[in-house]
Amino acid sequence: MLLQHSGFGIAVTGSGSCTPQVTLDNNGLSQMVDTSDEWIVARTGIRYRRLADDRTSLCDLAAEASRRAIEMARITPTDIDLIVLATSTADDLFGSASQIQYQLGATKAVAFDLTAACSGFVFGLVTASQFIRTGIYQNVLLIGADILSRWVNWSDRGTCILFGDGAGAVVLQASETDSLLGFEIRSDGTQNSSLNLAYKAQPKELIDGVSIGQGAFHPITMNGQEIYRFAVKKVPEVIEKAMFRANISVEEIDWLLLHQANQRILDAVAQRLTVPAEKVISNLANYGNTSAASIPIALDEAVRDGKVKTGDTIAAAGFGAGLTWGAAIFKWGR
Numbered sequence: 001m002l003l004q005h006s007g008f009g010i011a012v013t014g015s016g017s018c019t020p021q022v023t024l025d026n027n028g029l030s031q032m033v034d035t036s037d038e039w040i041v042a043r044t045g046i047r048y049r050r051l052a053d054d055r056t057s058l059c060d061l062a063a064e065a066s067r068r069a070i071e072m073a074r075i076t077p078t079d080i081d082l083i084v085l086a087t088s089t090a091d092d093l094f095g096s097a098s099q100i101q102y103q104l105g106a107t108k109a110v111a112f113d114l115t116a117a118c119s120g121f122v123f124g125l126v127t128a129s130q131f132i133r134t135g136i137y138q139n140v141l142l143i144g145a146d147i148l149s150r151w152v153n154w155s156d157r158g159t160c161i162l163f164g165d166g167a168g169a170v171v172l173q174a175s176e177t178d179s180l181l182g183f184e185i186r187s188d189g190t191q192n193s194s195l196n197l198a199y200k201a202q203p204k205e206l207i208d209g210v211s212i213g214q215g216a217f218h219p220i221t222m223n224g225q226e227i228y229r230f231a232v233k234k235v236p237e238v239i240e241k242a243m244f245r246a247n248i249s250v251e252e253i254d255w256l257l258l259h260q261a262n263q264r265i266l267d268a269v270a271q272r273l274t275v276p277a278e279k280v281i282s283n284l285a286n287y288g289n290t291s292a293a294s295i296p297i298a299l300d301e302a303v304r305d306g307k308v309k310t311g312d313t314i315a316a317a318g319f320g321a322g323l324t325w326g327a328a329i330f331k332w333g334r
């Protein structure tokens, strides 16, 4: 049963993705740090990751993923009213969404960045949907894109094995029927120190008595076990809450589409929810954890492979730094 809304419904009508050409496999990583293909596959399920070289910008990846999503939705860039870019690794701290708007020629669209780490796509989906629900905008482009390789400590074997780069996008359109059935998004700053890409300031005295903090962002630090425990506990809870809001049972979920962090997390969450393995979308073996991009890349591959079909019900959930986590239940297609 669909929830009745007084405003406008949302349809997810197009998807696209783009990952860099360069591939790094586990054997390559074992030349850099004390690790092995066996360890990485057994503990994470990851085999390859795509890495952006110095000439590849976040905007380039995001714009290409967007073009593919726009084409699938059968609209043109000038139809787009709003662009939301979910990222933690913008090319420019002032924001990269406007640059993507320019690259696409989406002349009518307002564009802004949204940062919620690996939950960015789900937070972006909920944010973008509000503009459609209220009748303000008809066509929204939502992008999840990250180049975490810029910020990984490549000598830390606890983190460098996990991450990869990429971009994914979806087009959301106003619709008479509503495909966003339910959602729940959450934050908890008490565990913020478990996963950081933090700015560290050094004191700099400008003139006598006027001092500022000028420094740099430092590479990613993570307490892997803490994040693992958090994900396995909180993600099933938030999906259950979103299912409750959507008024659907777990049997009505066609696909479980989790942030692609670790196969063991995917398996544990599916088991807790009693979702069978064949309904779990997983492509992390090929891409690793691409942060905000992982859900839309996996969605796009599943759509283009013909796995996800029009009308299928998808339970998507993101989780990560902040800490942040969230779930959205939606139907694919027009």
Ligand code: UT7
Pocket: 034, 035, 036, 039, 040, 043, 044, 118, 157, 158, 161, 222, 223, 224, 225, 227, 228, 259, 261, 262, 289, 291, 319, 320, 321
């Ligand atoms: O978007 C959200 C981002 N983060 C995540 O999703 C991360 C969630 N956490 C995880 O995925 C897992 O905690 C990891 C994959 C990061 C680590 O797996 P684990 O099973 O929790 O391993 P561990 O940290 O408990 O380490 C077990 C052992 C340690 O050795 P000792 O102390 O038992 O001798 C580590 O030093 O494995 C060692 N280790 C490694 N060995 C080979 C840690 N990293 C590696 C490595 N290769 N890359």
